[in-house]
Amino acid sequence: MPAASTTPDPSLIRALEGIVGPRGVVTSPEGRLTYECDMHTLYKGAPDVVVLPETAEHVAAIVRLCRERKVPIVPRGSGTGLIGGAMATRGGVMVSTTRMNRILELDLPNRCAIVQPGLINLWLSNATRPSGWFFAPDPSSQMVSSIGGNASTNAGGPHCLKYGITVNHVLGLQVVTGAGELVWLGGKVPERPGYDLTGVMVGAEGTLGLLTAVVVRLTHVPEAVRTLLASFSSIEDASETVSAIVAAGIIPAALEMIDEVMVKAIEEGVGAGYPKGAGAVLLIELDGPSAEIDAQSARIEEICWSHAALEVRVAADESERALLWKGRKEAAGAMGRLTPNWLLQDAVVPRSRLPQIMREMQVIQQRYGLVLANVFHAGDGNLHPMICYDERKPGELERAQQVNEELLRACLALGGTVTGEHGVGLDKAKNLPHQFAESDLNFMARLRRVFDPDGIMNPDKLLPAHPACGEGFRPARPEIPRGAWI
Amino acid sequence: MSRAPALTRALEEIAGLAHVVTDPAALAAAAVDGLAPRWIARPSSVDQIARVLALAAAESLAVTPRGGGSSLGLGYPPRRLDLVLDMSRLDGVLDYVPEDMVASVQCGISLDALAGRLGQHGQRLPLDPAPGGARSIGGVLATAASGPLRLRYGTGRDLLLGVRFVQADGVVTWGGARVVKSVTGYDVPKLLVGSLGTLGVLAEATIRLHPIPPAWGSWLFGFETPGAAAAFIAAVVDSALQPERLVLLDAGAARAAADSATHGAAVAISIASTAEAVTAQRDALSMLAARHGGRPGEIGAGAWSRLGAALAAPLVIRLAGEPARLGHWLTALEHVARDGRIGLISMGEAGGGVLRAALRAPDGDGVPTPTWLEGAVSGLRAALAPEGGSLVVERAPRAVKDTVDVWGPVAPDALAIMRRLKAQFDPAGILNPGRFVGGL
Numbered sequence: 074m075p076a077a078s079t080t081p082d083p084s085l086i087r088a089l090e091g092i093v094g095p096r097g098v099v100t101s102p103e104g105r106l107t108y109e110c111d112m113h114t115l116y117k118g119a120p121d122v123v124v125l126p127e128t129a130e131h132v133a134a135i136v137r138l139c140r141e142r143k144v145p146i147v148p149r150g151s152g153t154g155l156i157g158g159a160m161a162t163r164g165g166v167m168v169s170t171t172r173m174n175r176i177l178e179l180d181l182p183n184r185c186a187i188v189q190p191g192l193i194n195l196w197l198s199n200a201t202r203p204s205g206w207f208f209a210p211d212p213s214s215q216m217v218s219s220i221g222g223n224a225s226t227n228a229g230g231p232h233c234l235k236y237g238i239t240v241n242h243v244l245g246l247q248v249v250t251g252a253g254e255l256v257w258l259g260g261k262v263p264e265r266p267g268y269d270l271t272g273v274m275v276g277a278e279g280t281l282g283l284l285t286a287v288v289v290r291l292t293h294v295p296e297a298v299r300t301l302l303a304s305f306s307s308i309e310d311a312s313e314t315v316s317a318i319v320a321a322g323i324i325p326a327a328l329e330m331i332d333e334v335m336v337k338a339i340e341e342g343v344g345a346g347y348p349k350g351a352g353a354v355l356l357i358e359l360d361g362p363s364a365e366i367d368a369q370s371a372r373i374e375e376i377c378w379s380h381a382a383l384e385v386r387v388a389a390d391e392s393e394r395a396l397l398w399k400g401r402k403e404a405a406g407a408m409g410r411l412t413p414n415w416l417l418q419d420a421v422v423p424r425s426r427l428p429q430i431m432r433e434m435q436v437i438q439q440r441y442g443l444v445l446a447n448v449f450h451a452g453d454g455n456l457h458p459m460i461c462y463d464e465r466k467p468g469e470l471e472r473a474q475q476v477n478e479e480l481l482r483a484c485l486a487l488g489g490t491v492t493g494e495h496g497v498g499l500d501k502a503k504n505l506p507h508q509f510a511e512s513d514l515n516f517m518a519r520l521r522r523v524f525d526p527d528g529i530m531n532p533d534k535l536l537p538a539h540p541a542c543g544e545g546f547r548p549a550r551p552e553i554p555r556g557a558w559i
Numbered sequence: 560m561s562r563a564p565a566l567t568r569a570l571e572e573i574a575g576l577a578h579v580v581t582d583p584a585a586l587a588a589a590a591v592d593g594l595a596p597r598w599i600a601r602p603s604s605v606d607q608i609a610r611v612l613a614l615a616a617a618e619s620l621a622v623t624p625r626g627g628g629s630s631l632g633l634g635y636p637p638r639r640l641d642l643v644l645d646m647s648r649l650d651g652v653l654d655y656v657p658e659d660m661v662a663s664v665q666c667g668i669s670l671d672a673l674a675g676r677l678g679q680h681g682q683r684l685p686l687d688p689a690p691g692g693a694r695s696i697g698g699v700l701a702t703a704a705s706g707p708l709r710l711r712y713g714t715g716r717d718l719l720l721g722v723r724f725v726q727a728d729g730v731v732t733w734g735g736a737r738v739v740k741s742v743t744g745y746d747v748p749k750l751l752v753g754s755l756g757t758l759g760v761l762a763e764a765t766i767r768l769h770p771i772p773p774a775w776g777s778w779l780f781g782f783e784t785p786g787a788a789a790a791f792i793a794a795v796v797d798s799a800l801q802p803e804r805l806v807l808l809d810a811g812a813a814r815a816a817a818d819s820a821t822h823g824a825a826v827a828i829s830i831a832s833t834a835e836a837v838t839a840q841r842d843a844l845s846m847l848a849a850r851h852g853g854r855p856g857e858i859g860a861g862a863w864s865r866l867g868a869a870l871a872a873p874l875v876i877r878l879a880g881e882p883a884r885l886g887h888w889l890t891a892l893e894h895v896a897r898d899g900r901i902g903l904i905s906m907g908e909a910g911g912g913v914l915r916a917a918l919r920a921p922d923g924d925g926v927p928t929p930t931w932l933e934g935a936v937s938g939l940r941a942a943l944a945p946e947g948g949s950l951v952v953e954r955a956p957r958a959v960k961d962t963v964d965v966w967g968p969v970a971p972d973a974l975a976i977m978r979r980l981k982a983q984f985d986p987a988g989i990l991n992p993g994r995f996v997g998g999l
Contacts, residue, residue, distance in 0.1 A: 182793065182883035184910070205797065227742045238740060240749070241717050256972040260947045264879040264913050267969045267996045268758075268977050269703075272716060272749025276742050296799035316658050322681055322770030361801060365836035421738045425658040453740045454659075490741035497743060508743055512732045516984075517745045523979045535744065 081121040085142060089124050089166070092134045097172070099123035108149065108167050109160060116157030116499050120147060120167035127172045129247055129285035133255040136283065139166055140253050145532050148279035150191060150222030153214040155417055156498025158226065158278050162533040168283060170221050176200060177286060183261050184291050185244055190221020190284045197289070206291040209236040212494070213402045221284045227276030229494030231327040231401065232358075234452035236292065238494065240275040245288035248274055251281060251525025260288055273520070278496055279531040281524035295360035298326075299370050300388040300397055303377040304351035308332060308447075311353035312427040314380040315451045318357070319424060321376060323369050327358040328452030329401055334411070335446040335459075342407030345400025346393070348384055355451065356401055404448040405459075411446060412461035416473050420484035421493035424454040433483045434458060441472045455493035456484065482507065502537045566618060567598065570642075573610045574600045578648070589643045591623055591994075592636035593957045596643040603648045605723060605731055605762045612760065612989075613729025615642060621992050624756045626695025627669060629871075630702050632954040634755055635965060638993030644760060646697055652676055653763060654737075660768040661720065661739060666697025666761045682768045685712035685803075689915070690871035691864060697761040703753030706867065707804035710910040711831075712769060719748045721765035726758075727985040737765050750980075757995045758984045774837045777804070777829035777862065778844065780853035781822030785809065785893070788824040789886020791851040792909045795828070796882075798847070800840055804829040804863070807885055807914075809893060811904035815869035816862040824889070827858065827866070869904050872917030874926040874955050878939065880948035882912035891942065892916055895935045901927050915953070926955070929962035940967050966996045 081100055089098050099105060100122050109119040126132045139146050145165030152159050161167055170191035178187040181204055186197060194215040198207040210223055211230035218228070224246070229238045236242075245259030259271035274281055305311040311330055318325065331339070331354045336347045347354050357373060359366045370387065377385045388394035400407075408415055422430045431447075438445045438460075449457040458480065462473035481491060481504055491497070491504045505514060517536055524530075570579045580586065580599035587595045597620075602608045615622050620641035625631065646667035654663040657680040664673060670684070671692030677683050688694060688704030698704070700722075705714040712718065721735030734747025751758060782788040788807055795805055806827050808816060813825035826848075830840045845855050880888045885907040892914065896903040902919035920927050927935075932952075940950050952965040969977070974997045981988075981999045993999075 180883075181797070183881050183912075184796065205799075227746070229740060229742075233740065237713070237717060238742070240746065241713060250976065254972055254975070256976070257970065258973055261881050262879050262947045262949070263882070263911055264703075264877075265947070265949050265969075266951055266966050267973060268754055268980060269716060269749045269752060270973060270976060272746055272752075275749075276746050293797070293799060295801075319660065320658055322773065324770065362799065362832065362836045362840055364839040365832045368833040368835050421736070421740055423656060423659040423661065423738055425656050450740075454738055455740050488737050490736040490738050491743045493738070493740040494742055501743070505744060510733065512730050513734065513744075513747075515730075516726070516732045516734065516747065519983050520745055520747070520750070520980075523976070523983050 085144065086122055088138050089122060089135065092138070093124055093126050093131050097125040097127070099125070108152070108169070111152045111154040111157060111159040113155050113157045113498070113500055116160050118161045120161040121164040123167045123169055125169050125172045129249070129255060132168065132283050132285050133249045133253065135166065135168060136249045136251070137253040139529055140251070140527055143527060143529060145529050146283070147531050148225065148283050150219030150225070151193070151217050153218040154222065154226060154498065155419070155495045156500040158496055158498035158531070158534055160499070162499065170219060173285070180261065181206060181291070185261055185288055186291055187286055187288050188220055190219060190224070190287060192220050194218050194220055194223055201291055202294065205294050207294055208289055209242055209292045210239045213405070220287050220289065224275050224284055224287050225277065225279050226496035229450070229455070231329055231450060233494070234328055234450065235324050235326045240272060242290045243271060243275050243287060244290055246271050246274055246284055247286035248282040248284055251527065251530040255285070276496070278498060278535045280521055280535045281530060297363040297366050298358065298360040298394070299366050300394045301357040301370060301373060301385060302347070302388070302397055303355045303357065303385045304348045304383045305353045305355070305381065306383060307352045308431045309428050310381050311355050312431060312451070314355060314377055314382070315427060316425060317376045317380060318373055319452070321372060323372065325357050325452060326360040327356065328450070329356040330354070330447065330449055330451035331356065331401070331404070332447035334444060335404060335448045338407045338411045338446060339400040339404055341410050343400050343403050345396050347400055351383060356397060401448065408446065408459055412444065412463065414462050414464045414470070416460040416462070416477050418456060418458045418460065418477060418480055419492045419495040420456050420481055420489055422454045422456065422484050422487045422489040424452070426487040427451060427454060430456065430484060430487060434480065437476055437479050437483070441476050443473060443476055453493070454489070497535045499534055502533065502535060505537055563597065569614055570598055570600050570611065573607050573614070574602050578603070589625070591631050591640055592960060594637055594640045596623070597641050599643045599645050601645045601648050605725065608644065608725045608760055608762055609729045609731050611642070611644060612725050612727060615989055616728045616987060619987055619989060621989050623991050624697065624701070624760045626667060626698030627693045629690055629694055630698055630704065633702055634994035635998060636957060636960055636993070637991065646695060649762065657682060660770070661737065661765060662768060663737065663763060663765040664696055665763055667695050669693055669695055670699065677768060678771070681771050683771050684718065684766055685769050686715065686718065687863070687867070689867040691867050696764055700752050700764060701754065701756050701761055707806050707863070707908050710805055710908060711801070711803040715752045716749060718767045719752055719764055720767055722748045722751055722761060723763035724751060724759035724761050727987065727990050732759065735765065739767055755995045756991045757981060757999055758990065760990070772831035772833070774834040775829065775831045776837045776841055777827065777858050777860070778841065779813065779817050779820060779856050779858045779862070780826045780828070780848040781813065781820060781856065782824045782826065782851070782853050783822070785824040785886050785889045787852050788826050789889070791826055791848055791853055792885065793883065794847055794851065795844070796909055800843060801832070802828045803831045805909040807889055807907040807909065809889060809903060809905045811902070812866060812869060812906045815865050815904060817856060817858050826853065827862065829863070866906060870906060870915050870917050872904070872919065874918045874959065875953045876916050876918065876936070877951045877953050878914040878916070878943065878948070880912050880943055881946045882910055884946070885909060885912060885914060888914050891939065895939065899927060899931050899935065926959065929959045932959055933963045936963055969996045
């Protein structure tokens with residue numbers, strides 16, 4: 074990885090202090106080291122300086138300053154990303170949103186809230202739940218991740234099977250583009266004429282601009298929630314159960330699969346009450362009107378039993394439900410008991426291909442002699458294999474990376490995608506040419522340039538670097554009939 | 560004009576002799592806002608679209624893509640028009656795996672034809688834009704058209720997963736993914752939904768489907784005033800009830816939905832779920848309506864298509880404001896219409912804050928005068944501006960369009976970015992020139 078420069082330009086520091094005050098600028102080596110990586114710790118690079126703006130105007134002034142001086146900008150929310158998105162490949166200025174963490178407005182009659190980007194995801198639901206509303210996107214990091222980060226990576230979560238991913242819940246944004254414009258896009262009124270710039274900005278990982286406010290849709294708390302846990306002797310039985318539930322016309326709020334290795338780790342780490350020794354566990358959650366849930370959960374139980382379930386359990390009360398989910402949400406933490414290091418994948422396959430990809434995964438892991446643990450969003454085919462390795466053993470990291478690449482290729486061959494919810498960042502940029510043609514990448518590179526003409530916004534992220542100048546990526550142009558040139 | 564025969568031959572070489580139209584009557588019938596094209600080409604493959612566009616780019620021909628043809632009235636009159644790209648031959652289903660609840664289709668397929676295929680597997684694409692199922696998928700996506708089902712299922716923005724499109728220079732490009740969840744690269748489909756074919760021609764769409772629920776019911780609740788109806792809607796929105804449609808109707812729309820309706824306003828609701836839940840929610844709705852002075856009546860599925868048809872008038876406006884102010888805007892519209900003795904049928908979508916209205920001249924079936932409309936539209940736009948609302952004239956005769964700004968203003972800073980996008984992806988301005996916001 075490129076090492077960060079260590080010589081911040083004193084005049085840049087002074088100018089930044091002029092914008093946010095001396096307390097809003099971090100320049101000490103120890104201070105900057107805190108910001109050298111996100112949760113993907115293989116990618117390290119500290120910025121030259123970290124700046125902590127408090128207002129949209131601060132952010133706009135910072136971007137304009139950096140643009141003038143052609144200094145790269147890396148945005149950062151809570152730093153819980155998994156893709157090496159919030160680290161500095163080329164030094165430069167990191168803009169942390171942690172001081173912009175307020176709810177600016179709650180507007181329940183209009184089912185929305187306006188928040189600053191640094192607001193922690195769960196804080197919003199905590200503020201609105203007493204009135205009967207919540208913010209639906211629920212990445213596992215929601216206790217600590219920021220809504221600006223969620224929007225920038227278009228984060229998912231277990232419940233996006235029914236509720237959709239973050240972009241489906243963002244009505245508008247206030248942004249500072251890479252060109253230094255401070256502009257409102259969209260807002261409380263969901264529909265407005267013109268291109269959907271909000272939709273483009275969500276998931277752009279800070280490569281088009283920085284978010285300074287987010288208008289989010291709130292969802293009404295459902296009448297009832299029911300969580301079922303079903304265990305099976307094999308991954309195949311569990312996968313086919315997933316297909317059968319969806320084929321029955323039921324879209325659960327969440328439909329998660331946990332494999333044997335992961336069940337063991339979770340039970341040892343958290344003790345969530347998952348049945349030990351099962352080959353696979355499905356965590357199924359329904360929400361909505363009580364009468365609908367009663368009918369659907371009875372049908373799901375039938376389906377589980379007819380697919381050779383070993384056990385079907387319905388969470389008896391809220392505390393048991395919370396415990397079942399605690400295991401799922403803290404799975405990554407529990408991995409520490411299983412392995413010193415792991416790589417996390419995020420590829421997606423069409424739901425109907427789950428049994429096939431799970432079989433291929435077995436073959437690949439045996440070939441490389443590594444253990445894989447699985448906990449994933451089975452309902453939408455979003456895999457999260459954790460590839461276990463020990464960095465102290467020579468060659469293991471490389472083998473884990475090879476497993477990762479082979480799995481990705483296998484998912485793409487089945488019509489899947491490289492990343493379902495974590496994002497591209499630095500980690501997966503190199504994989505995009507496997508999924509997209511040069512024409513497609515060229516279009517995206519030009520889209521980036523419209524918002525960021527100088528290429529200062531989160532460089533090296535989201536799109537692969539190209540050796541050629543300018544946009545790189547040469548699109549294939551069709552032939553024109555000769556007659557036209559007469 | 561001497562180049563025309565060569566261009567005709569070139570187009571024929573691409574699309575085939577039978578699929579390039581130069582007959583004056585046919586060209587006149589394909590006019591957009593009175594402007595007839597010089598050719599209609601009917602490509603049968605993505606490659607043919609690509610070659611037609613490459614030719615158009617080289618020859619600087621202005622191109623308007625055409626799906627079902629029902630919504631070509633949207634937007635400013637074209638600055639120029641040489642070639643209509645008729646998508647009707649691209650009407651196939653390319654890939655459909657019911658277990659995945661995803662389908663990839665050619666963009667010329669109609670909503671009805673697609674519904675037929677999906678219905679065999681108990682699934683549907685829950686988009687119900689006016690005027691109805693003859694519209695093509697490409698047209699629906701390019702115009703970001705939706706109907707009352709958006710409350711539950713969202714719009715094309717939420718349902719389009721991946722898209723193959725052809726850029727202005729003929730380069731075939733793919734954006735998005737074929738699975739229900741992907742954040743790989745920019746969300747290019749979002750950029751294209753609602754772009755009115757000004758950044759590229761939509762050729763193939765991969766869309767997310769939903770199951771057709773096992774049970775369904777719909778009802779019309781009559782109220783004395785729009786205010787009372789709106790209060791009921793607010794109560795439904797702030798409850799755990801999950802209607803699939805929830806719309807506010809003025810007196811005219813209520814009559815379109817149910818002949819017997821004689822109310823000052825009404826709320827039409829449909830619920831789709833399991834049989835038990837439909838019954839339970841119907842009972843809860845009735846109690847809630849009674850508390851707000853609403854009188855219940857059952858309506859059939861036909862009521863929804865009648866509503867769509869009632870709004871397929873020669874002059875239709877779309878007003879978007881804060882969702883909670885739907886009742887306010889319906890009343891405001893009624894006042895404006897009453898002052899001009901204008902016939903009004905309007906329907907507002909709860910949750911989305913979108914209100915559509917068909918306006919008719921005082922003397923019957925004609926459209927109001929451009930001068931009256933200009934005054935009414937300016938007044939409403941000024942009132943909507945503080946909350947970030949907008950008013951779009953969705954359909955109007957050319958004479959009206961020459962007087963009234965059909966899109967209305969777009970915030971200058973956002974428009975500046977849109978202009979840069981257009982300049983980047985269609986620098987010669989050959990895709991629907993002049994029709995989109997800001998004259999893009």
